[in-house]
Amino acid sequence: MDTLPALASLLLPGLGQFLSGRRGRGLSVFGVLALMLALVWWATAPAAGFAETTIAFKGDPNLWWWLIAPALVWAWNVWDAARPGGAPGWLPLLVAGGMFAIFGWQTAEISPSTLLQNGDRVMLIIRPMLQPDFLQVRAEEREGWVELLVPCPAEAPAAPSNTSDGIALELSAGCAAVGQELTVTGAGLRPDTAAEFIWQSPIGDFFPLRDPADPQQFRLVQPEADGSLQAAFSVPNAIPPGIDPNLPQEQRLYVRQSRPLGGWELSTNGRFVLQGIYETLSVALMSTALGTLLAIPISFLAARNLMGANPVTLAIYVAMRTLLNIVRSIESLIIAIIFVVIVGLGPFAGMLAVTVHTVAALAKLFSELIEGIDPGPIEAMRAVGGDWLQIIRYGVVPQIVPPFTAFTIYRLEINVRASTIVGLVGGGGIGFFLIQWINLSDFRAVSASFIAILVIVIFMDQFSAQIRKRLQ
Amino acid sequence: MLEVRNLHKVYPNGTVALTDVSFRVDDGEFLVVIGLSGSGKSTLLRCLNRLIEPSQGQILWDGVDVTAASGAELRRIRRHIGMVFQQFNLVKRSSVLTNVLAGRLGFANPWLSLLGVWPPSDRAMALRALERVGIRDKAEARADALSGGQQQRVGIARALMQEPKLILADEPVASLDPVLSHSILQYLEQLNKEEKITVICSLHFLDLVHRYATRVIALKDGKVVFTGLPQEIDKARFKAIYGEDAVEVRAGMTA
Ligand SMILES: Nc1ncnc2c1ncn2[C@@H]1O[C@H](COP(=O)(O)OP(=O)(O)OP(=O)(O)O)[C@@H](O)[C@H]1O
Ligand SMILES: [Mg+2]
Numbered sequence: 001m002d003t004l005p006a007l008a009s010l011l012l013p014g015l016g017q018f019l020s021g022r023r024g025r026g027l028s029v030f031g032v033l034a035l036m037l038a039l040v041w042w043a044t045a046p047a048a049g050f051a052e053t054t055i056a057f058k059g060d061p062n063l064w065w066w067l068i069a070p071a072l073v074w075a076w077n078v079w080d081a082a083r084p085g086g087a088p089g090w091l092p093l094l095v096a097g098g099m100f101a102i103f104g105w106q107t108a109e110i111s112p113s114t115l116l117q118n119g120d121r122v123m124l125i126i127r128p129m130l131q132p133d134f135l136q137v138r139a140e141e142r143e144g145w146v147e148l149l150v151p152c153p154a155e156a157p158a159a160p161s162n163t164s165d166g167i168a169l170e171l172s173a174g175c176a177a178v179g180q181e182l183t184v185t186g187a188g189l190r191p192d193t194a195a196e197f198i199w200q201s202p203i204g205d206f207f208p209l210r211d212p213a214d215p216q217q218f219r220l221v222q223p224e225a226d227g228s229l230q231a232a233f234s235v236p237n238a239i240p241p242g243i244d245p246n247l248p249q250e251q252r253l254y255v256r257q258s259r260p261l262g263g264w265e266l267s268t269n270g271r272f273v274l275q276g277i278y279e280t281l282s283v284a285l286m287s288t289a290l291g292t293l294l295a296i297p298i299s300f301l302a303a304r305n306l307m308g309a310n311p312v313t314l315a316i317y318v319a320m321r322t323l324l325n326i327v328r329s330i331e332s333l334i335i336a337i338i339f340v341v342i343v344g345l346g347p348f349a350g351m352l353a354v355t356v357h358t359v360a361a362l363a364k365l366f367s368e369l370i371e372g373i374d375p376g377p378i379e380a381m382r383a384v385g386g387d388w389l390q391i392i393r394y395g396v397v398p399q400i401v402p403p404f405t406a407f408t409i410y411r412l413e414i415n416v417r418a419s420t421i422v423g424l425v426g427g428g429g430i431g432f433f434l435i436q437w438i439n440l441s442d443f444r445a446v447s448a449s450f451i452a453i454l455v456i457v458i459f460m461d462q463f464s465a466q467i468r469k470r471l472q
Numbered sequence: 473m474l475e476v477r478n479l480h481k482v483y484p485n486g487t488v489a490l491t492d493v494s495f496r497v498d499d500g501e502f503l504v505v506i507g508l509s510g511s512g513k514s515t516l517l518r519c520l521n522r523l524i525e526p527s528q529g530q531i532l533w534d535g536v537d538v539t540a541a542s543g544a545e546l547r548r549i550r551r552h553i554g555m556v557f558q559q560f561n562l563v564k565r566s567s568v569l570t571n572v573l574a575g576r577l578g579f580a581n582p583w584l585s586l587l588g589v590w591p592p593s594d595r596a597m598a599l600r601a602l603e604r605v606g607i608r609d610k611a612e613a614r615a616d617a618l619s620g621g622q623q624q625r626v627g628i629a630r631a632l633m634q635e636p637k638l639i640l641a642d643e644p645v646a647s648l649d650p651v652l653s654h655s656i657l658q659y660l661e662q663l664n665k666e667e668k669i670t671v672i673c674s675l676h677f678l679d680l681v682h683r684y685a686t687r688v689i690a691l692k693d694g695k696v697v698f699t700g701l702p703q704e705i706d707k708a709r710f711k712a713i714y715g716e717d718a719v720e721v722r723a724g725m726t727a
Contacts, residue, residue, distance in 0.1 A: 379557070389582070
């Protein structure tokens with residue numbers, strides 16, 4: 001029983017342990033207790049500074065009983081200081097760990113029920129994803145439209161008519177309120193194909209009208225044998241949120257006929273997917289090429305065996321290594337955001353970001369290869385009377401070129417993935433399309449881009465593995 | 473004839489590796505350098521073709537002052553001096569043929585050699601050199617696919633490409649087992665006898681020294697402590713060279 005350390009620890013947790021030579025233990029006891037008390041204070045203090053946090057028991061002053069946990073640890077700490085061999089360490093770890101776990105659970109808003117209750121949302125995503133929007137049945141499209149004002153202005157315009165693509169359309173009124181029934185009359189349609197009704201909102205969004213009999217289905221109207229058509233529909237609510245609903249705005253009804261021609265073609269989104277993949281691959285290729293070119297000279301500056309000889313070069317070496325380590329530790333996503341700010345949205349920003357990361361990663365790998373180079377062949381080339389260039393060509397190049405190439409190919413593989421990711425923050429390529437489709441909830445296009453990304457990643461994987469095997 | 477006069481070597485870190493080393497090697501000799509590990513054998517051999525820069529002293533080779541040569545002249549001297557290394561010093565990833573051809577660098581057209589283009593005459597010569605050391609069939613193999621003994625033969629073939637008048641061999645068999653040691657040393661002996669190539673070779677095992685050396689020079693702590701015929705190394709001299717506690721070990725398998 002050591003009274004003095006026990007007293008010291010009673011006053012200041014960990015002090016007794018610290019003074020009796022168990023410094024590490026003293027410091028950790030103090031640290032853990034300080035953290036526990038800070039957490040309790042944070043949880044029970046008035047919500048003022050932390051208004052935004054979502055922790056469930058935040059700001060409840062009645063939660064003083066949380067102090068039981070630190071009190072237990074405090075008591076244990078006195079016991080630990082008093083006992084010559086120390087008290088069992090797992091006791092406070094259990095108490096503190098339990099408390100941290102509960103706080104962590106609350107702060108991370110962990111809620112398994114949310115996950116389970118919203119299972120139906122999964123289907124909303126999965127179903128469209130099973131039909132990737134890449135190819136579509138080849139079809140001949142014709143489309144006519146007519147424009148009206150919603151809602152009606154003080155002075156109602158005349159009933160409008162319009163002919164485009166050979167389809168003449170006429171509305172029963174030039175304006176209408178939302179939900180009001182109108183009649184459209186058309187002529188010049190192909191009699192053999194049903195026509196779709198598509199609405200264009202004031203801001204240019206398109207959405208198909210639904211069948212009033214079965215809202216699950218789109219509205220389809222079969223034209224007469226003479227190519228004429230007459231149908232009633234109710235004006236949909238297409239006014240976007242944030243726009244004054246009483247302000248009359250131009251909206252359009254499109255009547256579209258699409259006749260299958262047989263065979264398949266790329267859909268519009270499919271074309272975007274291809275364009276995105278092409279862009280992403282270009283970004284990956286260019287950043288790998290540029291990154292490698294820059295990494296080679298830098299790697300020489302970051303190789304200890306070349307730079308260690310005198311203090312000046314050694315300082316350059318240390319600076320280079322530090323810089324490379326820092327840059328490498330920054331996600332290329334973050335670098336991309338910075339470049340998007342500097343050069344604007346698009347593949348150039350993505351390429352710059354991936355290049356920076358490539359330089360840092362490759363320069364480090366290259367410099368390690370240079371450090372591991374066998375001096376023997378260099379000595380041999382000097383001994384046979386080779387000049388400087390010949391020594392490099394026959395003593396150094398054969399040692400470093402195959403592994404340099406292998407790393408570069410491997411990097412290309414990584415960069416294909418990185419270029420996809422930087423697209424998400426505006427760095428161009430398929431990632432850029434992908435994030436927009438996610439925001440638009442166009443999961444068919446999302447699925448098509450997933451598949452395309454998967455295909456090129458698998459392809460690059462195989463390709464790089466094959467090449468690296470040969471370079472071994 | 474090679475003449476070494478008052479050679480000194482002090483490494484930048486202050487290690488004194490050679491002190492006042494002087495000796496002469498006549499053409500056609502098979503001179504073996506012996507001495508404990510750290511006695512300065514490698515340093516001495518590398519000073520001879522100035523892979524290591526001597527601190528002081530003079531090296532005269534057929535009247536040419538090697539120590540005074542610089543740049544292109546030094547390279548011209550080096551290209552006539554073959555060198556064989558303990559660790560073979562081959563480019564492991566390159567083919568045997570490429571390794572051997574590299575021995576010709578000092579004579580090759582600099583630009584073509586940088587492109588890796590070799591005249592057919594050099595290729596034929598390389599194949600002959602490989603033939604001579606008995607591994608012609610390995611010409612296309614990668615150097616690291618060969619056994620240690622075969623790699624050292626590639627090393628010798630590379631030196632042969634220089635059509636050398638002098639071969640420096642720094643413990644050429646220290647990484648090999650006794651059987652292979654003999655086969656390698658026999659190649660050197662053959663070159664020495666048939667082509668009259670002077671050989672300066674450092675060795676560890678005394679039985680090998682007795683078998684191959686025409687003359688021996690012993691180093692201790694960077695100083696020459698013995699020069700003479702191999703059979704002159706008796707018990708007393710052995711102890712003088714290797715220290716009181718040394719026991720002679722043999723490579724074995726006298727060929
Ligand atoms: N680059 C160097 N820098 C500093 N000291 C060196 C260097 N190379 C060799 N030495 C020292 O010089 C001395 C002679 O070394 P050297 O390699 O010539 O001996 P050696 O007789 O060849 O030994 P071994 O039989 O082990 O190969 C040793 O003390 C060694 O530590
Ligand atoms: Mg040595």
